[in-house]
């Protein structure tokens with residue numbers, strides 16, 4: 001039985017000319033992202049081959065399936081991360097619907113930023129993600145260690161920050177994560193983030 005496999009294509013990263021994050025940093029990071037796309041396609045191809053040989057009950061099939069979450073989320077989270085940065089990013093306008101949701105969820109923008117940066121400073125490597133609950137529209141910040149673990153089910157990622165050291169060690173020392181956090185905040189594309197919000201109908 002021949003099984004067709006959808007081939008994912010790497011999205012060219014256009015978030016260059018950032019403040020405090022060099023093009024070389026982004027280019028190196030893009031190579032890592034490309035590796036996730038390659039591995040998604042590789043896993044899907046190998047799974048299709050096992051299915052074609054009716055080996056879906058094999059340990060090999062199970063192991064490949066276990067790896068899918070890591071590779072898929074590695075691909076998707078990087079695409080979301082790169083695309084929520086731009087060269088002329090800036091502060092979140094108080095007129096943005098995202099600003100209103102943040103205030104509704106955290107009491108104030110300042111409290112949200114303190115909480116998000118607190119997540120970004122946590123020991124370990126992972127992701128800081130602002131998520132929206134599509135059931136009630138409320139926002140919450142989450143720490144994700146491995147790409148596939150810790151995501152609240154069904155929530156919508158709004159703002160994604162890569163906290164793995166490869167995200168900043170071309171430009172900063174491993175001990176300078178705080179500088180990377182400051183740089184990230186100077187480059188946020190708040191329009192992209194706000195457009196990810198789910199409309200809540202009362």
Ligand SMILES: [Fe+2]
Pocket residue numbers: 029032078162164166167
């Ligand atoms: Fe990364």
